[in-house]
Amino acid sequence: MSSTITNQELVREHPAASGAVAEQAAALPKDEWPLWEVFTQSEQGAPHEHAGSLHAVDAGQALQNARDVYARRGGVISLWVVPGGAITASTPGDAGPFFDPGADKAYRHPQFYKVPRGVRGV
Amino acid sequence: MTSAPATPAITPAPKPAPNARFEFLLRLGDDRLVLGHRLAEWCGHGPILEEDIALSNVALDLLGQATMFLRLAGQAEGQGRDEDALAFFREALDFRNCQLAELPKGDFAFTIARQFLFDVYAVVTLDALSRSRDAEVAAVAAKSLKEAKYHVRHSGEWVLKLGDGTADSHARIQRAFDALWRYTPELFAADAIDAAMRDAGVGPDLPALRESWTALVRDVVHRATLTLPHDAPPIAGRNGRTGAHTEHLGHMLAEMQIVARSHPGATW
Numbered sequence: 226m227s228s229t230i231t232n233q234e235l236v237r238e239h240p241a242a243s244g245a246v247a248e249q250a251a252a253l254p255k256d257e258w259p260l261w262e263v264f265t266q267s268e269q270g271a272p273h274e275h276a277g278s279l280h281a282v283d284a285g286q287a288l289q290n291a292r293d294v295y296a297r298r299g300g301v302i303s304l305w306v307v308p309g310g311a312i313t314a315s316t317p318g319d320a321g322p323f324f325d326p327g328a329d330k331a332y333r334h335p336q337f338y339k340v341p342r343g344v345r346g347v
Numbered sequence: 348m349t350s351a352p353a354t355p356a357i358t359p360a361p362k363p364a365p366n367a368r369f370e371f372l373l374r375l376g377d378d379r380l381v382l383g384h385r386l387a388e389w390c391g392h393g394p395i396l397e398e399d400i401a402l403s404n405v406a407l408d409l410l411g412q413a414t415m416f417l418r419l420a421g422q423a424e425g426q427g428r429d430e431d432a433l434a435f436f437r438e439a440l441d442f443r444n445c446q447l448a449e450l451p452k453g454d455f456a457f458t459i460a461r462q463f464l465f466d467v468y469a470v471v472t473l474d475a476l477s478r479s480r481d482a483e484v485a486a487v488a489a490k491s492l493k494e495a496k497y498h499v500r501h502s503g504e505w506v507l508k509l510g511d512g513t514a515d516s517h518a519r520i521q522r523a524f525d526a527l528w529r530y531t532p533e534l535f536a537a538d539a540i541d542a543a544m545r546d547a548g549v550g551p552d553l554p555a556l557r558e559s560w561t562a563l564v565r566d567v568v569h570r571a572t573l574t575l576p577h578d579a580p581p582i583a584g585r586n587g588r589t590g591a592h593t594e595h596l597g598h599m600l601a602e603m604q605i606v607a608r609s610h611p612g613a614t615w
Contacts, residue, residue, distance in 0.1 A: 230474050230559065235467075235496060236503035236567050258395070279397050282508070289501060290397040293404050 253282060260309035261287040263294075265301045273305050281306075367543040369423040370443065371550055372484075373433070374540075374588055376416030377444035380434055381596070382465060383409030384603050388452050401501060405462070408494040415487045435607035439590075439597045446587040447530040449596040453523065456509055456516065460523035463502035467563045468534050469495040471556045480548035503567050510571025521573050528576040533586045535560070540588075 253259070258280040264273035276295045281287035287306040296304060315323055331337045386406035393399025417430035428436075447465060452458050473495050476488035509516040535557040537545070544550030568575055585591035607613075 230470050230563070235470065235499045235563070236507070280395060281397065285504065286508075289504065290401065292497075293401040294397055297400070297404050 258282050261291070261306045262309055262312060263287075263291040264305040264307070265291075265295055266303040266305075267300055268302060273303065278309060284308075366424060367540050368481075368549070369420055370540045371544045372416050372420035372423055373443040374445075376413045376420055376430075376433070377442050378448050378465070379409040379416065380413035381442065381444040381599070382448040382462075383407075383413060384599060385448065385450075385452050386458070386462070389458065394455055402458075405498050405501065408498065412487070412491045412494070415490075419483055419487065431607065435604045439592050439600055441590060442587075442592065442596060442600070443590065444587050444592075444596075445530070445533050446593055447527065447534065449587070449593060449599060450527075450530070451595055451599075454519060456519035457523040457526070459502055459505045459509060460520055461527055462498070463506050463567070464527060464531060464564065466495060466498040466502050467560055470499055471559050471563070472551055472553075475551035475556060479550070484549060506567055506573075507571045510568070510573040517572065520571075524568065524573060525576050528578075532578070533588070536586065536588070538588065 259282070260278055261281055261284075262278050263276045265276045266273045276291075279287065279290050279294055281290050284306060288304060291304050291306050295301065327333065383406045386402050386409065389399065389402045390406070391399065393402055413434070414430050417433045421428045421430060421433055447461060450461065453461075470492065473488045473492040477485055477492055479485040479488060506520065509520040511517070535553045537553040541550055541553055545552050565575060
Protein backbone atom coordinates (compact mmCIF):
# COMPACT_ATOMS: atom_id res chain seq x y z
CA MET A 226 0.00 0.00 0.00
CA SER A 227 1.38 3.36 -0.97
CA SER A 228 0.08 6.92 -0.99
CA THR A 229 -1.21 8.84 -4.00
CA ILE A 230 -1.89 12.09 -2.18
CA THR A 231 -0.61 15.32 -3.72
CA ASN A 232 -0.34 18.79 -2.25
CA GLN A 233 -2.59 20.17 -4.97
CA GLU A 234 -5.58 18.87 -3.09
CA LEU A 235 -4.23 19.79 0.33
CA VAL A 236 -2.66 23.21 0.52
CA ARG A 237 -3.49 26.09 -1.80
CA GLU A 238 -1.08 27.52 -4.34
CA HIS A 239 1.41 29.85 -2.77
CA PRO A 240 4.52 30.86 -4.71
CA ALA A 241 7.76 30.22 -2.86
CA ALA A 242 9.45 33.18 -1.20
CA SER A 243 6.94 35.57 -2.66
CA GLY A 244 6.76 37.76 0.40
CA ALA A 245 3.05 37.85 -0.37
CA VAL A 246 2.05 37.06 3.17
CA ALA A 247 4.51 39.53 4.67
CA GLU A 248 3.25 42.24 2.32
CA GLN A 249 -0.31 41.41 3.24
CA ALA A 250 0.54 41.39 6.95
CA ALA A 251 2.11 44.84 6.69
CA ALA A 252 -1.09 46.20 5.13
CA LEU A 253 -3.32 44.86 7.90
CA PRO A 254 -4.60 47.03 10.72
CA LYS A 255 -2.42 46.43 13.76
CA ASP A 256 -5.16 45.89 16.32
CA GLU A 257 -7.72 43.78 14.50
CA TRP A 258 -8.07 41.62 11.40
CA PRO A 259 -10.61 42.54 8.70
CA LEU A 260 -14.21 41.54 9.16
CA TRP A 261 -15.99 39.11 6.81
CA GLU A 262 -19.67 38.32 6.48
CA VAL A 263 -20.52 34.63 6.10
CA PHE A 264 -23.38 33.12 4.10
CA THR A 265 -24.29 29.43 4.29
CA GLN A 266 -26.40 27.25 2.03
CA SER A 267 -28.18 24.29 3.58
CA GLU A 268 -29.22 22.39 0.46
CA GLN A 269 -28.94 22.44 -3.29
CA GLY A 270 -31.07 25.26 -4.71
CA ALA A 271 -31.67 26.92 -1.35
CA PRO A 272 -30.52 30.53 -0.94
CA HIS A 273 -27.24 31.37 0.80
CA GLU A 274 -28.34 32.92 4.07
CA HIS A 275 -26.41 35.23 6.35
CA ALA A 276 -24.97 33.19 9.21
CA GLY A 277 -22.80 35.76 10.97
CA SER A 278 -19.39 37.38 10.73
CA LEU A 279 -15.79 36.64 11.62
CA HIS A 280 -12.25 38.00 11.40
CA ALA A 281 -9.62 36.72 8.95
CA VAL A 282 -6.55 38.08 7.17
CA ASP A 283 -7.61 36.98 3.68
CA ALA A 284 -10.43 35.31 1.76
CA GLY A 285 -8.90 31.82 2.01
CA GLN A 286 -8.57 32.04 5.76
CA ALA A 287 -12.05 33.55 6.01
CA LEU A 288 -13.45 30.52 4.19
CA GLN A 289 -11.63 28.13 6.54
CA ASN A 290 -12.70 30.05 9.63
CA ALA A 291 -16.27 30.09 8.32
CA ARG A 292 -16.10 26.33 7.94
CA ASP A 293 -14.95 25.95 11.53
CA VAL A 294 -17.22 28.55 13.10
CA TYR A 295 -20.44 28.07 11.12
CA ALA A 296 -20.29 24.66 9.39
CA ARG A 297 -18.54 22.40 11.89
CA ARG A 298 -21.78 20.84 13.15
CA GLY A 299 -22.96 19.94 9.65
CA GLY A 300 -26.01 21.09 7.71
CA VAL A 301 -24.03 23.23 5.27
CA ILE A 302 -23.15 22.38 1.67
CA SER A 303 -21.77 25.71 0.46
CA LEU A 304 -20.19 28.82 1.97
CA TRP A 305 -19.73 32.38 0.78
CA VAL A 306 -17.51 34.91 2.52
CA VAL A 307 -17.75 38.59 1.65
CA PRO A 308 -15.53 41.42 2.96
CA GLY A 309 -17.63 43.35 5.44
CA GLY A 310 -16.78 46.61 3.67
CA ALA A 311 -18.23 45.32 0.38
CA ILE A 312 -21.74 45.39 1.78
CA THR A 313 -23.73 48.61 1.43
CA ALA A 314 -26.55 48.62 3.94
CA SER A 315 -29.60 50.78 4.44
CA THR A 316 -29.52 52.93 7.55
CA PRO A 317 -32.14 53.25 10.29
CA GLY A 318 -32.85 56.73 8.91
CA ASP A 319 -33.91 55.15 5.62
CA ALA A 320 -36.47 52.98 7.35
CA GLY A 321 -39.43 55.35 6.98
CA PRO A 322 -39.14 56.24 3.28
CA PHE A 323 -37.84 52.78 2.31
CA PHE A 324 -40.19 50.44 4.08
CA ASP A 325 -43.32 52.14 5.43
CA PRO A 326 -45.00 52.68 2.03
CA GLY A 327 -45.08 48.91 1.54
CA ALA A 328 -47.01 48.24 4.71
CA ASP A 329 -50.45 49.72 3.97
CA LYS A 330 -51.22 48.75 0.38
CA ALA A 331 -52.95 45.44 0.44
CA TYR A 332 -53.35 45.53 -3.35
CA ARG A 333 -49.58 45.05 -3.70
CA HIS A 334 -50.05 41.50 -2.52
CA PRO A 335 -51.32 38.82 -4.88
CA GLN A 336 -53.64 37.55 -2.14
CA PHE A 337 -55.63 40.79 -2.52
CA TYR A 338 -57.11 39.59 -5.78
CA LYS A 339 -59.85 36.99 -5.80
CA VAL A 340 -59.23 34.23 -8.25
CA PRO A 341 -62.33 33.20 -10.22
CA ARG A 342 -63.58 29.76 -9.34
CA GLY A 343 -62.44 27.18 -11.81
CA VAL A 344 -58.99 28.66 -12.40
CA ARG A 345 -56.46 26.00 -11.66
CA GLY A 346 -52.75 26.01 -11.20
CA VAL A 347 -52.51 29.37 -9.43
CA MET B 348 33.24 -25.29 44.69
CA THR B 349 31.39 -28.53 44.56
CA SER B 350 29.79 -27.87 47.94
CA ALA B 351 28.10 -24.64 46.87
CA PRO B 352 24.42 -25.20 46.35
CA ALA B 353 23.31 -24.64 42.84
CA THR B 354 21.62 -21.29 42.49
CA PRO B 355 18.20 -21.78 41.04
CA ALA B 356 18.17 -20.15 37.67
CA ILE B 357 15.86 -17.18 37.54
CA THR B 358 13.85 -17.69 34.44
CA PRO B 359 11.64 -14.84 33.38
CA ALA B 360 8.03 -15.73 32.79
CA PRO B 361 7.60 -16.52 29.12
CA LYS B 362 6.41 -13.45 27.28
CA PRO B 363 3.08 -13.94 25.62
CA ALA B 364 3.32 -13.54 21.88
CA PRO B 365 2.39 -9.95 21.18
CA ASN B 366 -1.05 -9.47 19.72
CA ALA B 367 0.11 -7.62 16.61
CA ARG B 368 -3.29 -6.33 15.57
CA PHE B 369 -3.94 -4.98 19.08
CA GLU B 370 -0.58 -3.21 19.18
CA PHE B 371 -1.04 -1.86 15.68
CA LEU B 372 -4.45 -0.37 16.52
CA LEU B 373 -3.16 1.06 19.81
CA ARG B 374 -0.49 2.98 17.91
CA LEU B 375 -3.10 4.50 15.61
CA GLY B 376 -5.46 5.30 18.46
CA ASP B 377 -2.88 6.62 20.93
CA ASP B 378 -1.33 9.05 18.40
CA ARG B 379 -4.72 10.64 18.03
CA LEU B 380 -5.75 10.54 21.68
CA VAL B 381 -2.54 12.15 22.90
CA LEU B 382 -2.27 14.75 20.14
CA GLY B 383 -5.97 15.51 20.45
CA HIS B 384 -5.47 16.22 24.14
CA ARG B 385 -2.47 18.45 23.46
CA LEU B 386 -4.51 20.45 20.95
CA ALA B 387 -7.43 20.68 23.34
CA GLU B 388 -5.09 22.48 25.75
CA TRP B 389 -5.49 25.49 23.43
CA CYS B 390 -9.22 25.67 24.11
CA GLY B 391 -9.81 29.13 25.56
CA HIS B 392 -6.20 30.16 24.83
CA GLY B 393 -6.17 30.44 21.03
CA PRO B 394 -4.66 33.55 19.46
CA ILE B 395 -8.10 34.64 18.18
CA LEU B 396 -11.59 33.29 18.72
CA GLU B 397 -11.83 31.79 15.23
CA GLU B 398 -8.53 29.93 15.59
CA ASP B 399 -9.48 28.76 19.07
CA ILE B 400 -12.53 27.10 17.51
CA ALA B 401 -10.50 25.73 14.61
CA LEU B 402 -7.94 24.07 16.91
CA SER B 403 -10.62 22.62 19.18
CA ASN B 404 -12.38 21.36 16.10
CA VAL B 405 -9.29 19.46 14.95
CA ALA B 406 -8.86 18.18 18.52
CA LEU B 407 -12.40 16.79 18.50
CA ASP B 408 -11.80 15.13 15.12
CA LEU B 409 -8.70 13.45 16.55
CA LEU B 410 -10.53 12.29 19.67
CA GLY B 411 -13.25 10.84 17.46
CA GLN B 412 -10.68 8.94 15.44
CA ALA B 413 -8.98 7.76 18.64
CA THR B 414 -12.32 6.46 19.89
CA MET B 415 -12.80 4.36 16.76
CA PHE B 416 -9.26 2.96 16.65
CA LEU B 417 -9.18 2.22 20.39
CA ARG B 418 -12.56 0.50 20.22
CA LEU B 419 -11.17 -1.80 17.54
CA ALA B 420 -8.03 -2.26 19.64
CA GLY B 421 -10.10 -3.34 22.63
CA GLN B 422 -11.95 -5.86 20.49
CA ALA B 423 -8.67 -7.16 19.06
CA GLU B 424 -7.27 -7.60 22.57
CA GLY B 425 -10.31 -9.57 23.65
CA GLN B 426 -9.96 -8.76 27.38
CA GLY B 427 -13.17 -6.76 27.65
CA ARG B 428 -11.51 -3.34 27.62
CA ASP B 429 -13.39 -0.67 25.71
CA GLU B 430 -12.02 2.63 24.37
CA ASP B 431 -12.56 4.42 27.70
CA ALA B 432 -10.73 1.74 29.66
CA LEU B 433 -7.82 1.99 27.24
CA ALA B 434 -7.76 5.79 27.28
CA PHE B 435 -8.12 6.39 31.01
CA PHE B 436 -6.80 3.32 32.81
CA ARG B 437 -3.44 2.68 31.22
CA GLU B 438 -0.07 4.00 32.44
CA ALA B 439 2.38 5.94 30.29
CA LEU B 440 4.45 2.80 29.68
CA ASP B 441 1.43 1.17 28.03
CA PHE B 442 0.86 4.01 25.59
CA ARG B 443 2.03 3.46 22.03
CA ASN B 444 1.85 6.96 20.57
CA CYS B 445 4.81 8.54 18.80
CA GLN B 446 6.80 10.98 20.93
CA LEU B 447 6.03 13.77 18.46
CA ALA B 448 2.42 13.72 19.65
CA GLU B 449 3.15 14.03 23.37
CA LEU B 450 5.51 17.04 23.41
CA PRO B 451 4.08 20.04 25.28
CA LYS B 452 2.13 22.40 23.06
CA GLY B 453 4.74 25.19 23.14
CA ASP B 454 3.89 28.46 21.40
CA PHE B 455 1.45 28.71 18.50
CA ALA B 456 4.24 28.21 15.93
CA PHE B 457 5.36 24.99 17.68
CA THR B 458 1.81 23.69 17.79
CA ILE B 459 1.31 24.45 14.09
CA ALA B 460 4.63 22.92 12.98
CA ARG B 461 4.00 19.73 14.99
CA GLN B 462 0.44 19.57 13.72
CA PHE B 463 1.52 20.00 10.11
CA LEU B 464 4.14 17.22 10.38
CA PHE B 465 1.54 14.91 11.94
CA ASP B 466 -1.32 15.90 9.63
CA VAL B 467 0.70 15.04 6.52
CA TYR B 468 1.76 11.76 8.19
CA ALA B 469 -1.91 11.06 8.94
CA VAL B 470 -2.95 11.74 5.37
CA VAL B 471 -0.36 9.44 3.76
CA THR B 472 -0.91 6.63 6.26
CA LEU B 473 -4.72 6.87 6.27
CA ASP B 474 -4.74 7.00 2.48
CA ALA B 475 -2.83 3.69 2.44
CA LEU B 476 -4.95 2.26 5.28
CA SER B 477 -8.17 3.08 3.45
CA ARG B 478 -7.15 0.25 1.08
CA SER B 479 -6.39 -2.14 3.97
CA ARG B 480 -7.46 -5.75 3.60
CA ASP B 481 -9.01 -5.40 7.07
CA ALA B 482 -12.47 -4.00 6.32
CA GLU B 483 -12.91 -2.37 9.77
CA VAL B 484 -9.56 -0.63 9.57
CA ALA B 485 -10.25 0.48 6.01
CA ALA B 486 -13.63 1.96 7.00
CA VAL B 487 -12.24 3.94 9.95
CA ALA B 488 -9.30 5.10 7.82
CA ALA B 489 -11.53 6.28 4.98
CA LYS B 490 -13.68 8.30 7.38
CA SER B 491 -10.62 9.75 9.11
CA LEU B 492 -8.88 10.59 5.83
CA LYS B 493 -11.50 13.20 4.95
CA GLU B 494 -10.88 14.93 8.26
CA ALA B 495 -7.11 14.67 7.92
CA LYS B 496 -7.18 16.35 4.51
CA TYR B 497 -8.86 19.35 6.08
CA HIS B 498 -6.36 19.29 8.94
CA VAL B 499 -3.45 19.55 6.50
CA ARG B 500 -5.13 22.46 4.80
CA HIS B 501 -5.53 24.22 8.14
CA SER B 502 -2.01 23.61 9.45
CA GLY B 503 -0.39 23.97 6.01
CA GLU B 504 -1.94 27.39 5.46
CA TRP B 505 -0.60 28.48 8.84
CA VAL B 506 2.89 27.20 8.01
CA LEU B 507 2.80 29.42 4.91
CA LYS B 508 1.49 32.40 6.85
CA LEU B 509 3.93 32.12 9.74
CA GLY B 510 6.96 31.20 7.61
CA ASP B 511 6.35 33.87 4.98
CA GLY B 512 5.03 36.35 7.56
CA THR B 513 6.88 38.64 9.94
CA ALA B 514 10.48 38.22 11.10
CA ASP B 515 9.19 37.04 14.48
CA SER B 516 6.72 34.48 13.11
CA HIS B 517 9.35 33.21 10.65
CA ALA B 518 11.93 32.75 13.40
CA ARG B 519 9.47 31.02 15.71
CA ILE B 520 8.24 28.43 13.24
CA GLN B 521 11.74 27.76 11.92
CA ARG B 522 12.82 27.11 15.51
CA ALA B 523 9.86 24.77 15.91
CA PHE B 524 10.73 22.71 12.82
CA ASP B 525 14.36 22.56 13.96
CA ALA B 526 13.31 21.22 17.37
CA LEU B 527 10.72 18.77 16.02
CA TRP B 528 12.65 17.24 13.15
CA ARG B 529 14.45 14.68 15.30
CA TYR B 530 11.10 13.22 16.34
CA THR B 531 10.06 12.45 12.76
CA PRO B 532 12.13 9.33 11.92
CA GLU B 533 10.14 7.47 14.57
CA LEU B 534 7.02 7.88 12.46
CA PHE B 535 8.44 5.61 9.77
CA ALA B 536 10.59 3.25 11.84
CA ALA B 537 8.82 -0.06 11.25
CA ASP B 538 9.33 -2.91 13.70
CA ALA B 539 8.14 -6.54 13.75
CA ILE B 540 4.55 -5.47 14.48
CA ASP B 541 4.46 -3.15 11.48
CA ALA B 542 6.08 -5.81 9.29
CA ALA B 543 3.51 -8.40 10.34
CA MET B 544 0.64 -6.02 9.62
CA ARG B 545 2.13 -5.03 6.29
CA ASP B 546 2.61 -8.68 5.29
CA ALA B 547 -1.00 -9.39 6.23
CA GLY B 548 -2.13 -6.55 3.96
CA VAL B 549 -3.60 -4.73 6.98
CA GLY B 550 -1.02 -2.01 7.62
CA PRO B 551 0.99 0.28 5.37
CA ASP B 552 4.61 -0.12 4.37
CA LEU B 553 5.75 2.70 6.65
CA PRO B 554 9.31 3.19 5.33
CA ALA B 555 7.90 3.36 1.79
CA LEU B 556 5.53 6.17 2.81
CA ARG B 557 8.36 8.30 4.10
CA GLU B 558 9.22 9.53 0.62
CA SER B 559 5.70 10.82 -0.12
CA TRP B 560 5.56 12.42 3.32
CA THR B 561 8.92 14.13 2.91
CA ALA B 562 7.99 15.47 -0.53
CA LEU B 563 4.72 16.95 0.72
CA VAL B 564 6.30 18.46 3.83
CA ARG B 565 9.31 19.84 1.96
CA ASP B 566 7.12 21.48 -0.68
CA VAL B 567 5.08 23.50 1.81
CA VAL B 568 8.03 24.28 4.07
CA HIS B 569 10.01 25.65 1.13
CA ARG B 570 7.09 27.70 -0.13
CA ALA B 571 6.91 29.12 3.39
CA THR B 572 10.55 30.28 2.93
CA LEU B 573 11.67 27.88 5.66
CA THR B 574 14.31 25.16 5.64
CA LEU B 575 14.21 21.64 7.00
CA PRO B 576 17.09 20.48 9.18
CA HIS B 577 19.30 17.63 8.01
CA ASP B 578 17.90 14.23 8.77
CA ALA B 579 18.63 13.10 12.30
CA PRO B 580 19.13 9.42 13.09
CA PRO B 581 16.04 7.73 14.52
CA ILE B 582 15.82 7.47 18.30
CA ALA B 583 17.92 4.40 19.02
CA GLY B 584 16.36 1.30 20.56
CA ARG B 585 12.95 1.70 22.08
CA ASN B 586 10.68 4.54 21.09
CA GLY B 587 7.11 5.64 21.72
CA ARG B 588 5.78 2.68 19.73
CA THR B 589 7.13 0.29 22.34
CA GLY B 590 6.27 2.38 25.38
CA ALA B 591 9.37 4.56 25.79
CA HIS B 592 8.21 8.14 26.20
CA THR B 593 9.49 11.57 27.10
CA GLU B 594 8.95 12.81 30.65
CA HIS B 595 6.05 14.90 29.36
CA LEU B 596 3.57 12.09 28.72
CA GLY B 597 3.10 11.11 32.37
CA HIS B 598 2.18 14.66 33.37
CA MET B 599 -0.23 14.94 30.49
CA LEU B 600 -1.91 11.63 31.34
CA ALA B 601 -2.24 12.61 34.99
CA GLU B 602 -4.31 15.58 33.93
CA MET B 603 -6.19 13.71 31.22
CA GLN B 604 -7.06 10.70 33.38
CA ILE B 605 -7.75 12.20 36.80
CA VAL B 606 -11.49 12.70 36.43
CA ALA B 607 -12.14 9.22 35.04
CA ARG B 608 -9.97 7.65 37.77
CA SER B 609 -11.47 9.68 40.62
CA HIS B 610 -15.01 8.79 39.57
CA PRO B 611 -14.83 5.41 37.85
CA GLY B 612 -17.92 4.66 35.83
CA ALA B 613 -19.32 8.15 36.24
CA THR B 614 -21.54 9.39 33.45
CA TRP B 615 -22.65 12.92 32.66
